[in-house]
Amino acid sequence: MTLPTKLVIVIRADLPAASAANAAAVLALSLGGRLPHPSATDAKDGSGELHAGLNPHPVPILSATADQLRDLHRIARADDDLISVGFNEVARQARTYHGYLAALAATPADEIDYVAVAAYGPHNRISALTKRLPLYAAGAPVAAQPDRTRRKAGLFPSVDDHRFTTPANVGERQMLHDMLRAQRNTLTLKCSDVGEALARRAVPPSTLSLLGLIRHLADVERRWFRQVLAGQHAPPRFSSRTNPDGDFDDAVPEPTVIAAAHRAWQDEVTFADTFIANARDLDIEGHCTWRGTVSLRWVLVHLIEEYARHNGHADLLRERIDGTVGM
Template sequence: MPLPTRLVVVIRADLPHAWAVNAAAVLGLSLGVRLPGPPPEDAKDASGGLHAGLDPHPVPVLSGTPDQLRELYQRATGREDLVTVGFDEVARRAREYDDYLIALAATPGEEIEYVAIGLFGPRNRVTALTKHLPLHGAPTQEPSASSAVSGKRRGDLFPTGGDDRRFSGPATGDERWLLQDVLRDQRETLRLKCSGVSTELARRSVEPSTLSLLGLVRHLADVERRWFRRVLAGQDAPPIFSSGSDPDGDFDAAVNDPEVIEAAWQAWDAEVAFAEKFVARAADLDVEGHDAWRGAVSLRWVLVHLIEEYARHNGHADLLRERIDGVIGL
């Protein structure tokens, strides 16, 4: 079960290796003293030796350009739900902490260049801010359309530039965790198919179709919202991107606008987070809700239906992404 919070370190891509290691260490120390809750419990090995407790969060170390780091810091800092620590050039060049404080006080905010940034907070919020960034040290050049098609099989995993753990979960065991794991893989596939492109998210397939990657994100946010919030949780939660008078608004209004794109990802992340929390807290898979279309439905049926829904639309995403830049893969 993934933790509800996430901890991420982002390092400037062109930083020399030794400086990158130093930046990660500085951020680890600076974030560690700011994390809520008691320190992790110490552990013992089989021989009785004591081992200091380790923070339970996996810590992906990502990479970004100077502009990306500056934008990330601006978007993250000041949010009450996030712990944000920036390691900048002023700090890196200072010999003593007092020197840093004096130099920083004399540096205008717009002139600060960030070497690395650490983020901690709600999983969906941190993911939304960092999902477009590659792992540090991973190749950053996107394959060309010709090399992507000729150099990969369609049955290979989609190129992520890092550690792809989809489709590697257990194939036996508790039904709830199996269904959750398969659905999580399908959700992550949609996110991957949308990674590495920005304005192209709104690019449509072939006229007269209005299908686009951005439309899929908006549509699936409403799908998650319907089944988990409205049907199973019984909340008054109308669709965000479509309505009775505009049933295809999720696709038709998916336009190339930064605010529209940001709103789509925020909605999708929020609905996925709600769904995962609902499933984890449900008494069992026989929990029921009422849907105007299907009548009484169980949590088990909803999970199977969501897997079906994502699998169908990820097929659309395969074609949409290949048309944008030729990149293929599961």
């Protein structure tokens, strides 16, 4: 006999088996206490041994993409006839429940990514919400995600990618400048065709985002080339002494904020490129409070290192947004 209600647990498809089992257990415990019906009665086996009563519902474990989970949780919460519980990345990364509560309070709703969702309600409603979702299978490819078979190959430039194909035996100035340009172009690629998702923070409670990286690196270029080497009075555009993390914390998904970040970064890159091209040599010096006297050579090496580090962040941020890898 089909029960009038249905219970499902939906797991993010790329979650490892052990993490999936943990998520399912957490959701089962969390949802169980919210169900309106008491547990089934205890039962005895053929030898008279007593067995604790079990939930009478079959519990299919389905899989979904991160976007599908977010939509499922949003729709289920908005339906008064359904009961749902979401297990999110904030909870999964927290070490204590108190830590989870604090991190969750600091994370906007649209930046919360779900690992799993449990839903209970009228059979036809739950079926309609989940009928297109496959059963969870550990190690199965993620539905609706880009091809990941070339992840390793993606570390190297393709035939039509000229970022790292500049001459490898030229003079020191050109070589360093070419490498810096390649790292900048990599960040440009990572931020292309994303829109307002540039501001998405994929690793709560960190405020790291692609938009934040653009703002941060605009200030980095500004500091080293305008302030230190050119000796200009050029305060940071996006941070200050009273708001030292403003470059990341204030990176919000508003078109004017995104456009201003792109303009600022391009302005600073243009100034830096002109300064490098016109410099007498790589030994010219500037002074900063952090390293003291620095040369243009050191600044170029440092900027390459800075971009390379943040491009690693950008790799993961972009993959978390739409699954894109190897670019």
